[in-house]
Amino acid sequence: MGAENNESLDLLSVFLTGIPGLEAQHGWLSILFFTMYTVDIVGNSLIMAAVQADPALHEPMYLFLSMLSVTEVGVSVSTLPTVMGILWFDARQIDFDGCLSQMFFIHTFSCMESGVLLAMSYDRFVAIYNPLRYIAILTPPRIISTGLGISLKSVTLMAPLPILLRQLHYCHINVLSYSYCLHSDLIQLPCADTKLNSILGLAIVLATFGLDSLLIMVSYILILHTVLGIASREGQQKALNTCVSHICAVLVYYVPMIGVSVMHRAAKHASPLVHTLMSSIYLFVPPVLNPIIYSIKTKPIQQGIATLFSCKRQLL
Template sequence: MLAFNHSASDWPTFSFIGIPGLEAAHLWISIPFCLLYILALVGNALLLILVRAEQNLHEPQFYFLAMLALTDLGLSLSTMPSVLAIFWFDVHHIGLDACLTQMFFIHTLSSVESGVLVAMAFDRLVAICAPLNYTRILTHYTVACFSGAALIRGATLLAPLPFFLRTFPFCGANILSHSYCYYPDMLNLACGDVTFSSAYGLVFVLCTFAVDVVFILASYMKILGTIMKLGTQDRNWKSLHTCACHLCTVFVFYLPLISLAVLHRYTHNTSPILYSTMSNAYLLMTPLLNPLVYSLKSRQIQAALRKRFGVQRVVAGE
């Protein structure tokens, strides 16, 4: 079998560090992590069930919400095995193929989620700026095209990354700074000239997350411009409230993502504990908080919860 590590006869393995300095407490740390993962899985599964079961949620904005929940489920299931294996069973090693597979799904699903957030921004743009044409523009076909485009874009742009990493030997200790496999982290461990692979990773970020942020900002600038022209007493000010859920989701997704990217590219002496905290926040808090945001702020979701499960209204005055 061909070896990528010149000093070994087998495939390279990588080591997770968990939370440095707190190894003795990993079993106790696993309890809140496990609870958070369960809450994330249950919350997103509940959103999927509600959107499927409730007829009044069969609207484009809630179809996009279901796509978001499905993506969050995938992200949680992609990272949960390695994170809990570290804390529960003290398993810190992963093979190259498993690591590349996990990396591919994490980055692809993150790209898909970013694309879905753009689609949700477009949905709010049409609802507020062209309400009379909403049903004509946001059809089931349009929703399917947006969702399919987000998935195809993520999978296509991410497909070369595992092949890039396979071409490099890994000749060091191969200790990852996260509890899962992350492309910049793995690239830092590769031996050889990684200029092209690093540049491609930057192009991927610019073609996905950077472009998506620009579209989202442009959408909300147009929304605010329309609202300002309509006046404070216009009924469409109520529509602006529906943007609150989406804006919260955007901040929850992009702030940890940007923070983690900055840590990797521009800081080299950062505390390992900070790396570990930010990486877990990046992929755990988004699936955890998105269902919470929509259950607290969306009147339609609250009505569906009351109907199905007898859950009382959480936010008074909504």
């Protein structure tokens, strides 16, 4: 039975819906999505390059920001082939193993992004609560260990999802609701009981995004308590200003996620287009906005990118 199932999976193809109801506008939509991908990949790559090239940016805050950029590029690169394939060539078919691989990378990089945002909230807490020992606490080896720990945790948690999905028996109905493969969509396809997959998926969500968001809230409660203890109003404002970019990044990441979750549970009968757009906002908006937010709000990043371009002009 297992051999027959594996053989059938090797022949199984999955069909992606794309953007329902807007098929006639795929040409215009391809311009929008291509622009978002370009802004995301170029913007985040510039931040990574600036942090790597400028010794003044080799501080914990900017090293964590560079990690955030890596995860956001990872999410975008994971979705880009199928999204642009549908919009440009109407290529809706993807083999089952390719779909599982895409699902794994999308969820892994999303989990890593959540973990990095948590690490950045701890970075802000240390910087405000104990500024004199900031560099001594968040040393480069500890930052690297944190990044590796986040990556290992994400891969370990997400690895069982494609493995379990591959053990199930599938029907002939193999159409997904989006332009990419997500676990919540894939568990609707099997003819077998998917209760274990659903429980595991929920447990992973609670252990990652749920716990991370809770700890980020705790970090900012402690930060606010510390800031209120600063005597001067100018000192309070200066301390809070160092958190503005991170707060924006957290809101940009978690608000769409909460919106998708609420829509999935409370508005099941809403138009498929609404669900697709909400999911797209969750996946595509944070990687586009975060480089812009940090470039506008963080002067050292502006200077680092300017230095990067000036060095390139000198080389030319």
